[in-house]
Amino acid sequence: MATCAAPSESDAPGHPDRSRDDRWAASGAQLRALVDAFRSEPVTPARTLQFEHDVQIVVRELGRQVVPFRYNQVEPAAAVDQPRHARFEHETYTRVHAKTRQNVWTVFGQLVVRRIGDRPSQAGEPMLFPRAHRLGLVHGASPALAARACQLLAAAGANQQQILARLRADHGVGWGVKKWRPVSRAVSDEMGVYRHDAQVDQLRTWLAAAGASTGRHKPVVCVGRDGITLRLRMKRGSLYEVASTSTVRVYDRRGTRLGTVYLAYAPEPGRPAMRGALTAVIRDVLTRWEGPVPRWCDVTDTGDNETGYDDRVLRRMTHPRTGAALAWVRVVDYYHASERVWALANMLFGDNARAVGWAKTMLTWLLLPGGVNRVLHSAAAFRAARTLTRVQKKEYDRAYAYLRNRMSHIDYATYRRVGVPLGSGGTEAACKTVFIQRLKLRGMRWAKDGAQTILNLRVVFLSGIWDVVYGRVLAARPQPIMGGHVAAEPNELEIAA
Template sequence: MIIADIVKVAIAEFEAKMLALGQHLDTRQLTADLAEQVSHALEDALSAAGCAAFKAFLESYDLQEPQLDINGQTLRLKTFSPKTFLTRFGLIEVVRALYQADRGGPAYVPLDHFWDMNSHFATLDVREAVCFAVAHMTAQESAQLFGKCSFFKPSATAIKHVVEKVHAEIVPRQTVLEANIQEQITVPKASRVLVASMDGVNVPLREPGVPRGRPAERPGQDADAEKQSCYKNAMVGTLSFYGDVPDEQETPERLLGVALARMPEACAVTFKDKFEQHLSVLERKAGPTMTKVFLCDGHRTLWNYADHQKRYDDYEKLIDFFHAEEHLSKAAEALFGKRSAHARAWYDKYRVKLLEQANGAAAVQRSMVYYRQRRRLSKTRQKALAAEQTFFRRNQHRMDYAGFRARGLPIGSGPVEAACKSIVKTRLCRSGMRWLRKGGQRILDLRCYAKCGLWKEFWDAYKAIRKSA
C-alpha cells in the first residue's frame, strides 16, 4: 500500500469519526465545555484514524500464497488469524495469514515476521514508552499517565508484561547490550579526572528475614522471628569525569557521570564485575594521562575491596570529606559534650585544618589524644572517642584534602550518594513496596539508563540485539 492510500484511509476514518462525535455538540457559542468536548473528539478521531491507517498499512504486506518454502520446509496456508496489537494510536486487530506444515508443528505468520512482532503484543515505540515510564514510576501510575496523555492506554498488568518481556529478551544478551552502550559513551575533551565511587543502600525485599532495628514483638502479635520481608544492601556505583575548577568555585566541574546499580547479592560479586567492566572501557577511552581517583565513604568493606584489587593500584584514594566531617563532629561531641560551645569551637578549628592543611588528619589525631588525657570522660564518651580515633588512624593516608584541592581534584562522593537516592531509594523504597530481586533489578537497569542520559543509547542497543537475534 502506498502512502496515498494510507492517507485516504486515515482521512475517511477521521471524517467519519468527527462527524459522528459532532452530531451532539452545541456549537452556537464557544465555551470552555465546548472547547474541551471538541478537544476530546479530535483526540478520539485522530486515534481512530491512526489505528485504521496503520492496520491497513500492515495488512497490505500480508501474503496469501497457497504455500511457502521456509528453510527447506513446505508450509501451507491454513487460516487467517486475527491478533490484537497495542500501537501508539491504540489497539488494532490485524488479520494475518497463518502457515503450517502438513504434519503439524509451529505455525508461521509471515506478517508478524516481517515487522518483528512474532512474540510481542506492543509495538516497538510503545515498548520504549512503557519501559521509560516504569523506570520513573509504578505500573499503576504509568497506566494513569498514559490514560491522560496518550492515544494508547495500557493497563497496569499489560505494562508489567511488556517490561518483563523486554527484560527477558535483554538478559541473555546483556553483555552485548552493555558493550554497545559503553562504546557510544564519549568522554568530554575537557576531562582531567576519572573518579570511581561506590556505596550501599538498603532495599526492602519480599523474602523471609529478620527485621533489623525493631523492638521485640509485643504479646498477642506474631512472635515468629522470620517475616516475609526484610532489608538488604543493594550496591550503586558511579563513574564520573571532571574538568577544571570554574572561576569563583571551589570544586571541579562534573562533565559526565555513569551509574550502575545491583540488587542485593552475596559479596556483591556481579556488581563488582560489571563495575570493573564499565571502568575498563572508560579508562581506555580516557587515555593513560587521565588522573584516576577512587573516592568513597569510610565503609571498611569498600576499602577492603579497593585495597586488595590490583586494578586500583594506580588510583589515588580518598575518603569522602563530608563523611570525615561527620566523624570529626562525633569526636567533638565525645570530647566536649553535645551542643557545647567547646565542641563547636574545636570542630570548626579542626575542620579547617583537615580541609586546608597538609597532614590535617594527623593534627586531628594529636588533638584527640591531648584532650583525652586532660579531660575526665565517662566510659561511654571514652568508647565513642576511641571509635573516632580508630577511624582517623585507619584512614589518615586517605585524607589528603588539602593536596587534592590544590590540584583541582574532587574531595566528595556526592554523585554516588545522589545516585543511591535518585536511582534506588526514590523508586524502590516507597511506602509498602517489597521487591523480588529479579523484578527490582529489572527496574534498576532501566532507571540507570534513564537517569544517566543514556536512554537513547540503551534503546538503540536493544533494537540492535533484536535484529541480530
C-alpha cells in the same frame, strides 16, 4: 476520561489508496468540525481543555485506522503468495494456509492485524509468525508502546497501578499486570545486554569533551560505590537486604561534572554482579579510549565491600593496552570523615556551643595541608585533660582510629589542588535517585528479579543512553529468512488488497 476502544481492524477489501484516503477525509472532517465548534463560542479554560482532549481522541482514532492498514500490507494478502519455507534461529518452518488474527497494542491503542504463520519442522517448537518479528513486537506490543511503557516504569515516583492508569489515559491501552510484566521483563533483559557498550561509549564521549575543555586540571574519572537496604517480599513477611549501586563520573579541566553513568543490582551475597559490571566498564573505557589517560579516582566510604573492591581489584588493575599500573587516587568521602570529627567534638565537649565551635574549626583544618594531623593532635590534647566514661571513651577511640588509620586517603588539600572530588555525593545521590525515588515508595516490596527488571531500565534511563540502547536492541532482534532470503522491506511486499 480516556477509554479503551475496541480493537481496530483495517483489512477491508477495496483499493488501498482509496481506503486510506477515505480515512484521512473522515478524520479531517472531524477535526474541522471540532475547530469550528471551538471558534463558535467564547473561549474559556474549560473549553480549551475539552478541545485538546477531543482532538487527541480523533488523532488517536486516525492512528488506530492507519497503523493496522499499513501493518496488514507487510505480508501478502493471500497466504499462498508468502514463501512456503522460512528459517529462523537455525530452525526450518513451513507456511500454513490460513491467516489468523492477532491483537497488537500500539501507542494508538489495541489493533487487530492478520498474520501468516509457519509451522516448525520439529514437534514441540512454537509457531513462527514472521510479521511479529519484522514489526519488532514484544508479547504483542509494538516497539513504540513497549518503549513508552518501560520508560514510565523506569521513571521515578509511580507504582505499577499508576503506570497502567497512565497507559490507559495516554494511549487507550487497557493492560493488566499479567500482560504488563512479560513486556517489561523482555525489554529490560534486552536493554541489560546492550547497556554496557552504550555506557562505555558515553564515557568516551565525555572524556573527549573533558580533554577539549580549558582549565588547570587534568580530566578526572571518578568511581564510587554504595549500598542501600531494600525491602524484599518473602513467602511470609518481608526481609531487608542490601542492594548496591555504583557511579562513574567524568569531570572536565575546570572540575565541572560532565555526566554520570549508573549501575545498580538487587541484593546478592558478596555483590559479584556489581563487581563484575563495574570492573568491565572501567577496563573497556581504558581499552577503547586512545587519548591521554585521565586521572582515575575512587571516592567512597569505608564499608567492607567498598574497601575490599579497592584493595583486591582497583589497586591491582593495570592498563589493558599498555600493561602499566594505574595510579588510582583513593579518597575517603569528606562527609564520612566530618562525621567522625563531630563525634570527637561531642565526646570531648558534650552537646554544646563549644563542641560546635571546635568541630567547625577542625573541619576547616581538615581541608588544609596536613589537616588530619592537626585535627588528631588537637583532639589528643583535649582528651588528655578530660575524664571520659567507658561509653564516651569507646566512641572517642572509634572516631579517632577512623581518622588515624585513613590518613593517607584524607589528604583533601592535595585532592583539591589536582581537581579530584572530595565527596561521594554523586554516589550517595545515586542511592536516592536509583532506589529511593523508585523502589522505596510507600508499601513497596520486591522480589529480586522484579527489582532487577526495573533497575536494568532505570540505570539506562538515568545514564542518558535510553535511545542508543533501545536502538541497538531493535537492530539486534533476529529476523526470519523467507524462502532463502532475508524478508524484504515492507514497501517491497505491498500489494493491493
